[in-house]
Amino acid sequence: MTGIGLSHILVVSIALFFIGVYGFLTRRNMIMMLMSIELILNSVNLNFIAFNKYLWANKMDGLFFTIFIIAIAAAEAAVAIAIIINLYRSHKSIDVEDASDLKF
């Protein structure tokens, strides 16, 4: 019916994954890092959905996994943002490179 198969979607998701990783590794703003994490999680979600759709449609494991990942992403983001805001209060900065008192 269509020429688009699993691999196409996987390429997209892997690319998205590494875009997220790139953002996580290079952006100094913590909120931006958080956003990169969201991209990573979305790429995983896409994986799950794609696998569920193309390979394992008989069960809905992938689908449910995605749903729970979305839920957890929300919780994680919430806690992370709370922490970032708290950090901002004490450091007056959300630059991740500034938050390196703890080292060596």
Add this chain to the structure above:
Amino acid sequence: MFEKLSLSLIPLLPLLSFLLLGLFGRKVFKNFSGIIGTGALLASAGLSLSTAYNYFFVSGKVDGVYQKITALKITWLEFSPGVSIDIGILLDPISVMMLVVVTFVSLMVHIYSLGYMKGEERFSTYYAFLGLFTFSMLGLVMSSNIFQIYIFWELVGVSSFLLIGYYFDKPSAVAAAKKAFIVTRFADLGFLIGILVLSFNAHTLDFETLIQRLTDPNSEYMRSAIAPAFLGLSSLTWGLVLVFIGGAGKSAMFPLHIWLPDAMEGPTPVSALIHAATMVVAGVFLVGRLFPIFAISCPGALELVAYTGAFSALFAAIIACTQTDIKRVLAYSTMSQIGYMMFALGVSGYGNEDGLGYMASMFHLFTHAMFKALLFLGAGAVIHFVHSNEMNDMGGLRKHMPITHITFLIACLAIAGVPPLAGFFSKEEILLAAFHHNKLIYGIALITSGITAFYMFRLYFTIFWGKEFHSHGEHHGEGGVVMMLPLILLSLGAAFAGFIPFSQLVTSDGKPFETVLHLGFSIAPVLLGLTGIFIALRFYKTQNDLSEKISSSLSGFYKSAYHKFYIDEVYLFITHKVIFNLLGKPAAWFDKTIVDGFINRLGSSSEKISEETKTLQSGQVQQYAAYFLAGAIGLGIIFIYVLTLK
């Protein structure tokens, strides 16, 4: 026949006295420690004499041959079946003779010391040590086992150490004690290895078995022993030579003699006992003990004994002429005389008349013990009187100490070989044996005997004649009866011991034989002796500068002789420069820097690595994540591509 108990008591009584005085002497027996010591020794001497009588004249001889009797044998430490250290008592002519010599001289010294050492702070310690020495020496001579002899050998060494270092606050005494111990210890190393070699070949440590196995040319032990082992020599030769090295050390043979003169730092009676009459002849005794093996199985080793003895005799005699310390002169004289005994053994054969040298050596050992102890005790009396060891401080003492003078003179005549005193007889036998066997040695011996007469009388004249003695301050005469009695007794020995028919009693194979004194043969040595005496008389009887003239004309030789041919310096060089600097210091350095340094480096380098790598932990979350990613991908690569390749 031979009571184990009474035999054991001979050494054990002095030991008991040592223990009593050593443990409780300073508090409990403060006032009669001398009496205790002397009493113990008196008993011991009595027992020895009765043993000797019993052995020689009652029951020792079976079928005309003196038997070796093992009177006692206790297994002390068993190494392997058959090879064990036994503590035992072996009676044979030489050990019985030595028993007499040791107990007698020791008794004399004990008595003498009652006066000589009176008022010493560590009087009882002194007697304790004397007891220890006597015990060890008796144990040595009675040994039935080669390892037993080594044990007592060491004990003798240590008692010598203790007695030389008796005046322990004098640095020179301490140094001398250490030197004596270490030099003999070095020689003992040879002895020890020798024992190992012999025992390995003979599979026994027991003297009787050892001698029997190593003299029987057909025994399997012998075959392995005479096979060439190392550097072309058989292990038997090595063993004997090594054992002889031990003996040479104790007996102050060249070049291991350097400790003996220094040992004179000890109290004079000690010198008389240990460093003249008994301990120093242990080497001779040892060679005598193993004589059958030397003579029958390994004449080569015996040659070595002969030449070492002869050289030492001459060498020491020359040095003795130049020394000015009275005790040192006697010390070199001792060395020279022991050299005589040694080469006498060296030129001897085994059995019957062939064993003349052996007999003569033992004879000389016996007579020498008498006159040399007498000389030392006399010298002690002189030193006691003059408060100095230097000959220059003495002179004209004959009026002040007549008894000493007479006894000293007797001893001098005896050592010079003037008939009919004891030394004459024993020396003649030695010369005769040498003459028959080796002319070169005979020549050396002859010259030495002349020199001996010269330096002895040099000593005699300088002390008792020469310049007048000006007494300054108090002098307490010759010392009491306790000091004179031993002198007199010993002088009797020195005078008449020569008449003992030694060849009837002590021979190489236990069979008595007849000796004849060839008067014609005696002329040369006696004449030489008299010449020596005469020269000494000429030089030293009255004060004159003849001796200085001679010595300055021979200045180079004289000087080196005076400095004992620089042997000490050579040793000093070897020990300090070579051993300390080349072995000790590098070892210590190596330990500190390399071995220890390595361990420390191990610690410090891991800390360093830790410090260097700390930037890994940079505090940057993103960097952590990068490592994380790199780790994950890297492991992926490793596990997909690297580890599956095989």
Add this chain to the structure above:
Amino acid sequence: MTAQDIIFYLLAAFTLVTGFLAVTTTKIFRSAIFLLFSLIGIAGIYFWLEYEFIAAVQIIVYVGGIVVLIIFSIFLTQEAGSNLPDTALSKKITGGLAVVFGFGFTLLQVLQHKFIGTTEQGIEPNVANIGNRMLGVNEFGYSLPFEVVSILLLAAMVGCIVIALKKPAEK
């Protein structure tokens, strides 16, 4: 190439480009908006895959929740966060290299793999099916995870409140 393919390519390109812009733009607010677009793009792909329910959840939770949360937090930290100094070039390069390398490696692995799926009859991912299973306790029921997640959300809430709450004035 069918229209569906073209739609997919468009969606994919849209998602990736906006995603890429989201992590590279210097302006943080703009980056948030790009993120929003990217997430919507993914929702579009879900639609394309006929997973409408998931697409709806995606839009509601992400677009309606998380991105809003992020935007709020941007506002809260605006004075410091709006104009961060740019990332050091070296970091960009190393990060970029690592990512490119990782991307290549992963892609290689994935593309080399032969995926074999099931031949069984698929289940329609409609709301009824999902709802039944979500609260089911028997086989294929997901009520336990559901409970766990609810505890998780509770805990996260508690945590957020404690941390983010402004400290009361010191007495």
Add this chain to the structure above:
Amino acid sequence: MNLSLLIIIPLAAAIAVLLSRNGQQVKWISFLASLAQLGLSLFLLSAFMGERANGNVSQMLFEQRYSWFAPLNIEYYIGVDGISISMILLTAFVVLAGVLMSWNVEKMTKEFYFLLLLLSLGAYGFFISLDLFTLFFFLEIAVIPKYLLIGIWGSGNKEYSANKLALMLMGGSALVLVGIFAIYFMSGIHSFDMVKLSQVHIAIEVQKIFFPMLFVGFGVFTAIFPFHTWVPDGHSSAPTAGSMFLAGISMKLGGYGCLRVATYLMPEAAKEYAPIIIILASIAILYGAFATMMQKDLKYINAYSSVSHCGFVLLGIGMLTKTSIEGAVMQMVSHGLMTALFFAVIGMIYERTHTRKVEELGGLLKIMPFVCSVLFIVGLCSLGLPGFSGFVAEMTVFMGSWQNPEMFYRVATIAACMSIVVTAVYILRAVGKTAMGPITNEHFLQLKDAAWNERLAAIVLLLGIVAIGIAPFWLSDLVSPGAELIVNKIAGVIIY
């Protein structure tokens, strides 16, 4: 005879020490406990001899066996043969003397005695263990008390020394650990039971790899070259009793382990590696002796000489003849007693003069005759004078070593023999300078001779030394069946 008492008494005493109220109580508890322990050891000796006289020929006597960690076949399995008994006796003597020598410890008395008792517990446990796990357990127990003893009550560069000691010994035991695992898994019987293990054959390849580990691991304890450097530092920094325990007991743990575990369980490898062991031992003997000559501190002198003396132990083991192994064990006992006494005397001198530098000492014989007499005796023992234990042990080693006819063994033996001369040099130098000669310091004149506790300690150790020196046959009889067993194992005769 319940062997566990040997562990229980120190343990109970240690607990009692912790609960006691003052220093005096602590000391008396420790003293009585160690006295009881000595009595027990002597009783053990007589019981053992009695059993043997009655014809009990089983390899180990008084065995006790309780399952400990059943899944791994770990047992609390104890028993003794002659070798262990001689070690136990040594420990008992040294501990008693050590306790007495510490009578003046005022700083943290309770802790001090607690650690001493713990250390002795480790040693006793080690010597009676027949299970490798138990053995290893006790081996390690004995390490940390030493660390604390040195670090807290020591002198000089104590923290450094303590660290070095603890780390090197632990390093040794780490190797031992690996070796034990190898034996456990490679023997095929999954057992730590030494008696059982001695009856199975471990593959030669396995032996070749793990014998060095075990031997070096235990060797570190007994100062095998080049892992001996903890010895000088550790001994010299330790408090008196610490040094006594360290040299007297702790170094023997290693020797015993080398013999009982490494050599006994891996005989073929022992044969294979014998030349290396011998070379290392000879190096240690001579090199230790030469290094000693250069030392200026009395404790360093004794420490380095311990390296040299312990070399005899390794030499004896390496020579692999019955006599030499017997000699090695005797040397362990002898050296333990002797060196403990030596350290005790050094401690006495140091406590009074506050110096251990040989140059600063002199003429002490006049001031403290008892102390110096003991110093003399122990010095003479150290240089191998007959009548003391050192002679007997060394001679046995020499005799045993000479039984190997090849040139290599001969050279090693001669090298070892040479050390007796070097030993004489440094001992006489040290002792001579310290006790003899002129008094170097006015203030020495006010010093007092040994107190009762010091006298008692010295006498206790001297009794041991002389008992062996005068009558070595009892020790030799005690040890030789054990040595024979090991040699038979090496020769390939397996006794079931």
Add this chain to the structure above:
Amino acid sequence: MMNELLLMKSELAVTAVIFILLFIKINDTTSNETVLKIVNALLVLNVAAGFCCVDITGELFSGMFKTNALIAFEKNLLNIGTLLISLLSYEWLRNHRHLPEFFVLMLSSLLGMFFMISSGNFLIFYLGLELSTIPVAALCNFDMEKRQSSEAAMKMIMSSAFSSGILLFGISMMYGTTGTISFAELPMLLTGSPLQIFSFILLFTGFAFKLSVVPFHLWTADVYEGSPIAVTSFLSVISKGSIVFIFLTTLYKAFAPMGEVWYNLIFLLSVATMIVGNLFALRQQNMKRFLAFSSIAQVGFILIGISGGGQNGISSSVYFVLVYIFSNLGAFGAVQLISSFSGKETIDSYKGLYQTNPLLSWVLTISLFSLAGIPPTAGFFGKFFLLASGAEKGNYILITIAALNMIVSLYYYLRVVRAIFMEKNEQPIAAIQGSIYEKAGLIICVLGIIAVGLYSPFYEYIYALSVF
């Protein structure tokens, strides 16, 4: 029905405690002391509850949740640890403004671990993992007024989010290649293809991250140092323990067909972990940071035990966790006590501690010795069994490296001991009078350290449980 409830008894108990605490919080009038009394009583009850009906084995929710005696025991261990942390942190907790929340979060995390341990598929596992992580990240921030605390929390949440992203990617690939998320079905479907290996490694990094295995450990020290000690000890003991347990289950069961891969992986990583952990611990001054690195090194040892496989692998690892709980909590407890009374956390400030606080010094010393593996403490037995388990595979190189690493670790543990006992200090830390709770906590730890080792039935019990 009753039976099914019993299967989840631990989870239900913890949930109940959480809700009770929420009610207390809503009430908000009770003083901290009272709350702590209640909390500790509840935790004791919780522990007690854990120990009844331990022999129940079964599954719920069609295999998503399962339990057996071993898992119940593991949960009990975690319960005990939590109780100990609560006891040991008394002083710090007493003064904290958000006490009930602290426990709510901590217990949520504990609950997450329970689910994780009991999980029968990746979903529950993942949810449990997140539930155990996210609240802890919040907890890291609980030293509200400290800068470092928020930094630690940030690092924690960022790293764990990143890690869970990668973990999820791995799970998704695993799902794609096998079609299941159930642990029970997984072994039959694993083929060992490269992608599976890769996804397994990605999955593994998720464990490795939580377990602080090198090179995924870098967050550990920073987070440990910045967080409140109570949280640090929770992270280093309870959290790691739970991961060890689930690790065992997944590796030995779900990934059994990939045995060779994970064996080599663990071999490599354990060597790296031991070495790096030890090297970094060498020069730490801050006690928390020091313990962080030392715990990394300990993980290296645990990995050796895990690598052994089979009954020995399980029992030795579980046993070590038991030992580790007592030892590490003993050490953390002492550090906590000192820190909350004097504010000092550096090793140098511990100099002369023995003069002022002998008992506390002994507790700390015994704990450290146990960590170092010195007999007669339990740590010795723990390490011995770990290494024995590893040695069973015949990999003596690994064992030797581990044994040598023990020396390095001893070196730095002794550094602390040295400071306490040997070095002098002008102003040592003043005498500390802890409360009854702290004393009780420390006493339990010390008793545990001594008894767990010497008294072999503990190990034998665990061994008996360690069967599948």
